[in-house]
Amino acid sequence: MHVFVGLILAVLGPLVPPVDAPISDHFRPPSCAYCAGNRGIDYAVESETTVRAAASGVVTFAGRVGRDQFIVVAHRDGLRTTYGYLSEISVVTAEVVLAGSPLGTATGTFHFGVRQGTRYLDPELLFGIGRVSPSRGRLVPPSTPKASYWLALDAGSG
Numbered sequence: 001m002h003v004f005v006g007l008i009l010a011v012l013g014p015l016v017p018p019v020d021a022p023i024s025d026h027f028r029p030p031s032c033a034y035c036a037g038n039r040g041i042d043y044a045v046e047s048e049t050t051v052r053a054a055a056s057g058v059v060t061f062a063g064r065v066g067r068d069q070f071i072v073v074a075h076r077d078g079l080r081t082t083y084g085y086l087s088e089i090s091v092v093t094a095e096v097v098l099a100g101s102p103l104g105t106a107t108g109t110f111h112f113g114v115r116q117g118t119r120y121l122d123p124e125l126l127f128g129i130g131r132v133s134p135s136r137g138r139l140v141p142p143s144t145p146k147a148s149y150w151l152a153l154d155a156g157s158g
Helices: 002-012 148-152
Strands: 023-025 041-044 050-052 057-065 068-074 079-089 102-116 119-121
Touching (some): 057 079
Antiparallel strands (some): 023 041, 041 102, 050 102, 057 068, 079 102
């Protein structure tokens, strides 16, 4: 896992947290595809908090899932970031977004997830801040700076 996360950080650079708020529920991988867990991280945010793109990419979904609103952004390295429980969406499908771009606003709860294919990843490790856990050591991200091509992302490349 640490080599995999290191590879993502080397290509993409660390993700930027999508909101400036405390985490209320950390990543807890489920033991099976349909088992309980938290497949991302939840933030304690105030209603109408601006949610920003964690990295540059293309919006692949922006809309409702049941009664809740979500956004999914695909990134060049194959990662997909998910932003959930939004009160307002300010992007559309196929829109190119840069890291830090506003995507919408959150309700009183905000969920952020990261997937590589069907595999859920711990977003905190991809922020480059890691966290100490009895089951794993602290991950120290490589000192590779974010690749400059992310600043020049366009819809037709990649």
